[in-house]
Each structure stands twice: as structure tokens, then as C-alpha cells.
């Protein structure tokens with residue numbers, strides 16, 4: 001605390017990211033990173049961009065990141081998007097922040113599930129946006145009919161975090177169609193691991209904004225690239241905020257790498273299938289150890305043990321160099337969120353849990 005701080009800073013409750021420990025030899029299953037490296041074509045494109053002497057980095061990047069916007073439109077060619085439907089930012093966290101300020105700050109409060117990505121309430125605090133939380137059901141499913149009330153916007157992660165719960169596409173369509181007076185933002189950070197994207201609906205629903213990231217399914221969390229797809233009027237609002245904040249949020253390396261990653265569909269297909277296969281195997285193993293595992297369409301699972309306290313389990317795993325995420329929050333403090341690692345990491349997790357659980 002300091003009297004130099006503005007009143008706003010005094011009031012803020014910032015987001016707490018999962019830890020990024022500096023130790024090696026950890027089984028790191030706490031922040032939903034991809035266990036596989038990014039597409040080799042993305043790596044080559046980034047190396048090409050830097051070149052031998054890095055001379056290209058003397059120059060500012062393209063402030064509009066046209067190459068990347070085209071790559072996003074091309075990635076979803078079946079939906080006939082144009083670059084005008086696309087906004088890009090420095091991680092989807094930045095895209096979300098701009099969306100909250102540009103599209104979700106109105107007279108009426110926005111609606112959020114009570115259990116969801118904990119960054120959303122942080123943006124509300126930063127920008128002074130009122131929110132109302134709508135409880136998910138006892139199995140942590142979102143019921144879209146509960147959102148039938150006046151609102152200044154609706155934000156849903158699909159699949160939801162940290163539960164992994166997936167809403168079918170027709171539920172998203174129903175939600176957006178029933179709320180045409182406000183923006184319905186769907187955060188699809190995990191959709192490549194088992195869901196169907198709502199991007200095909202944006203041409204029919206001018207109030208629908210779909211936000212995505214290259215951090216999870218494209219294995220580029222370290223590059224910081226996210227994007228939004230929506231009606232050009234929504235995108236223009238995001239551009240106005242961005243150009244009042246930082247004209248060059250994406251650097252040259254990020255633009256080149258992200259565009260190449262999106263173009264490499266085959267690699268995405270191969271790695272997401274591998275993650276989904278590991279998820280199926282891990283769920284079976286954990287059930288065998290007495291865990292209740294919620295159905296997940298994401299690259300993580302949300303699970304509780306019938307007898308053991310979740311915080312204690314997380315601490316015991318940590319002592320053995322396996323890191324998972326535990327949220328000390330109402331309703332979910334007996335659950336662990338565990339990222340799907342590669343098969344060796346999943347095996348280490350299961351073997352370590354066996355050791356902890358043995359009587």
C-alpha cells in the first residue's frame with residue numbers, strides 16, 4: 001500500500017496465475033499448457049522472421065497484423081469470414097480485457113456463471129463493471145435458461161474452466177438469439193479438445209463474440225496470441241480500444257508464428273487427438289483410484305476424491321514434484337484441476353497418487 005497509488009489500484013483484486021516454478025524435473029499439470037511442442041512450421045516461420053541478424057526486428061510490426069487476421073479467416077474458411085470479422089491481441093487475456101471495456105460496460109450488470117474463469121470478475125473490478133453470478137447446477141453444468149433476465153452482456157467459457165463442462169452449439173445459439181440486445185461473449189480457449197466452435201454463428205448473430213487463444217491447442221502459451229471473431233461492428237469497437245491503448249500489441253515473431261501455426265491443421269489434428277486419447281486413459285485410471293471425474297471437453301479434468309481433502313492431495317503431490325491446480329473457492333474447494341500431460345506425465349501422476357493413497 002502506498003499513498004502514491006490511485007484509488008483504483010487500492011481497490012483492485014488482481015488475478016492469480018498458476019505458478020510457473022523455476023525448478024526442472026517437475027510434472028507440471030497446473031496451467032493447462034500443451035505437453036507437445038508447437039507446430040514445426042510455426043517454429044520455422046518464427047526463425048525466418050528473426051533471420052540471421054535480427055534486422056527485421058528493428059522495424060515495428062504491422063499494427064493491424066493483417067497476415068494473422070487472414071490466417072484466422074483462412075483457418076475457418078468454411079464459415080466465409082473476412083479479416084474484418086477478426087481481432088487479434090497479446091493473448092486472449094488481452095482480447096478479453098478489451099472486450100469487457102468495449103462491449104460489456106453498460107447500465108445493466110453482466111451475467112457470469114458462479115464457477116468460471118476467475119479472470120472475468122477481475123476485469124469487472126478493473127473497469128467498474130457490475131456483474132451477477134448465475135449458479136451452475138450441482139454437476140457444474142451451465143443451464144442457459146437461467147440467463148433469461150435483463151443484462152448488459154453475458155460471458156461464458158465453452159468448455160467452461162475449471163470444470164471442463166461443454167455446452168452444445170445449439171445452446172450457445174439459443175443464448176445469443178435470446179439476448180440480441182446485448183453481447184454474448186463465448187470464450188473458446190479449450191474448444192479444440194472436444195467441442196464445436198460457435199464461430200459459424202457470428203454471421204447470423206451480430207451480438208455473438210467468440211474469443212480464442214493459441215496458448216492451449218496450438219501449444220503457444222509463451223508467444224501470447226489470442227483473437228476474437230464477430231460481426232465487424234463488434235470488431236471495430238475492439239480496434240478502437242486497442243488503438244487507444246497499444247498500437248502494436250503483437251510483435252513480428254508472434255504474428256509470423258501464430259499465422260503458420262493456424263495454417264498447420266494436420267499438426268493441430270494430430271496433437272489434439274493425442275491429448276484427448278490421454279484424457280480418456282487418465283479418467284479411467286483416476287476412477288480406479290476412487291476419484292469422481294467430471295466429464296471434460298478440455299485439456300484438463302476436474303476431479304475430487306471420495307475420501308481425501310483436495311488441498312492436502314495437492315500439497316502431497318507437490319512434495320513429490322507433481323503440480324496440479326487447487327482453487328480455494330466456494331463449491332469447488334474439494335476439487336483438483338489437472339492438466340492432461342503426455343503419457344509419461346499422466347503415468348507419473350497416477351503412480352504418485354497411488355503412493356499417496358495407499359493405506
Ligand SMILES: *Cc1c(COP(=O)(O)O)cnc(C)c1O
Nearest residue numbers: 091092093117161189213215226
Ligand atoms: C488459458 C485461458 C485464457 C487465456 O489465454 P491466453 O491466450 O494465454 O491469455 C482465456 N480463457 C480461458 C478460459 C483460459 O483458460
